[in-house]
Amino acid sequence: MKISFSKINNTNYPFKLNLENIIFEGNLAKINTKLVKISATMQGFVYRPCDSCGEELELSINENLELFASDGIFKDENNELSNTIEFFDGQIDLIEVAISELEAYLSDYFYxxxxKNKN
Known part of the structure; x- marks a missing residue:
């Protein structure tokens, strides 16, 4: 699901994506001409092997997300790491954002x- 930066203004632009067992839902709001704030939740479950024994787990996910989308190169004026994703075609690809956030979540260790009780 791609949304053009030009369609987003200062009022909330709601969205909802269903990625199999994960719902990615929230709002987009323009911060300035090049920056959009994404406030969302990621809820659902995924199956994943235990990182110790390999037994299959059902992981319940309920994460609040706050990140930004930049229309082009983003220069952080405060020299701090920010959660900003750069897009270069004038559109925000929400599926790409959702998959990226899910992969970041799943990069952790799960037991x-x-x-868990052995340790």
């Missing part, structure tokens, strides 16, 4: 109850 089944048996392995």
């Amino acid at each position: 089944c109850n048996h392995c």
Whole structure:
């Protein structure tokens, strides 16, 4: 789902994506001519192997997300790391954002109850 930067203004622009067992839902709001704030939640579940024994887990996901989309190169004026995704075609690809955030979440370690209790 791609949304043009030009369609977004200062009022909330709602969106909802259903990615199999994950719902990515929230609002877009323009901060300035080149920057859009994405406020969203990621809810649902995924199956993943335990990082210790390999047993399949059902991970429940309920994450609040606040990030930004930049129309072109983003220069952080405060020299701090920000959660800004750059797009270069004048559109925000919400599927790309959702998948990226899910992959970032899943990059952590997850253990089944048996392995958690062993430590």
